[in-house]
Amino acid sequence: MIEQHPLKPFLPGNAKLLMLGSFPPQKKRWCMDFFYPNWSNDFWRIIGTVFFDDKMHFTVPDAKRFDKDAITAFLAQKGIALYDTACEVIRLKDNASDKYLEVVKYSDIKRLLEAMPQCRAIATTGEKATAALCNMCGHQCPPIGTAIEMECAHRSLQHWRMPSSSRAYPLPLDKKADIYRRMFSQCGLL
Numbered sequence: 001m002i003e004q005h006p007l008k009p010f011l012p013g014n015a016k017l018l019m020l021g022s023f024p025p026q027k028k029r030w031c032m033d034f035f036y037p038n039w040s041n042d043f044w045r046i047i048g049t050v051f052f053d054d055k056m057h058f059t060v061p062d063a064k065r066f067d068k069d070a071i072t073a074f075l076a077q078k079g080i081a082l083y084d085t086a087c088e089v090i091r092l093k094d095n096a097s098d099k100y101l102e103v104v105k106y107s108d109i110k111r112l113l114e115a116m117p118q119c120r121a122i123a124t125t126g127e128k129a130t131a132a133l134c135n136m137c138g139h140q141c142p143p144i145g146t147a148i149e150m151e152c153a154h155r156s157l158q159h160w161r162m163p164s165s166s167r168a169y170p171l172p173l174d175k176k177a178d179i180y181r182r183m184f185s186q187c188g189l190l
Contacts, residue, residue, distance in 0.1 A: 001090065001091075002088055002089070002090055002104050003023075003088065003089050003090070003091065004087065004088055005023065005024070005084060005086070005087040005088070005107075006024060006027070007024065007033075007034065007035060007083075009081065009082070009083040009107075009112055009115075010034075010035065010072070010075065010081055010082040010083065011081045011083075011112065011115050011116055012075060012076040012079055012080070012081060013116075014076075014079040014118060015079050015080065015081035015116040015118060015119050016079040016080075016118050016119055016120060016121065016187060016188065016189065017079065017080050017081065017119065017120075017121045017122070017123060017184075017187050017189060018081045018082075018083070018112060018113070018116065018119050018121070018122045018123070019080060019081065019082050019122075019123045019124075019125060020082075020083060020084060020085050020107075020109075020122060020123070020124050020125065020129050020133060021035065021036065021082075021083075021084045021085070021124075021125045021126060021129050022084055022085055022086055022098045022101060022126060022128040022129045022132070023084050023085075023086045023089050023098075023101055023103075024037060024084070025037070025038045025041075026091070026094075031064060031065035031066060032065055032066045032067075032068045033068065034066070034068045034071060034072070035082045035083075035084075036066075036165065037066070039064050039065065039066075040167055041165050041166055041167070042055075042165045042166075042167060042173050042176065043125065043165035044058040044059070044066050044071065045058075045059075045173060046165055046173065046176050046177050046180050047074075047180070049173065049174070049177040050177050050180050050181045050184060050190065051074070051078075051184075051190070055173065055177075057070075058070055058071050058074075078189050079118070079189070080189065081112070081116055081119065083107060083112060084107060084129070085103075085106060085107055085109070085124070085128070085129045085132035085133055085136070086101065086103045086104075086105070086106060086107060086132065087105050087106065087107045087108075088103070088104040088105035089101045089102060089103055089104055090102040090104060097168070098126060098127065098128040098129075098164075099128075101128065103132065106132060106136055109122075109133065109136055109137070109152060109153070110152060110153040113152060113153035113155070113157075114153060119157070120155075120156075120157055120158065120187075121147070121157055121158040121159075121160060121187045122150075122152075122157055122158070122159050122160070123159075123160040123161075123162050123183055124159070124160070124161055124162065125162050125163075125164060125165055126162075126163075126164035126165075126166070126169075127164065130142075130161045133159065134159075137150055137151070137152045137159075139151075139159065141161060142159060142160070142161040143161065144161050144162070144163050144179070145161070145162070145163070145179040145182065145183075146160070146161065147159060147160040147161075147183070147186070158186075158187070160183045160186075160187075162179060162180060162183060163176050163179055
């Protein structure tokens, strides 16, 4: 069964950085209606660690969920956009693993960039998202934690390849946060 992306792109008008994952997990794994909604995914803990030195900054106290309002206010203030590289997929297994996602249709990255004239960097948060962007834009994949220059939507951009925020990716949260911190700093957001 083909799944369509359940979220609209989050594209603040001041966006300087577009962060792309692959595709959201199944709704049954969500703890909020926004990107990186799986409670067991460490994306928002990484962001809390990097910007606030507090991995729990974006969590709701005494609840196993993230604070969508705090997250969206933070992203809008910083100029960080979010979406995914796939807009239609087929799940080959009943889980959240990118390994078992078959992409039916890729997102229109050029159209997303057209809505963000100040955007000068894209960060992909995992292997599948990285491979998809490289295939769409025709450039080599950068090593994890680094960036390369690329051309997309008639502009020069940096493509940062970030480690997956999934706990299945074997790197401690503080090490992932160090890599993300370096990227945010280089993008002028920290």
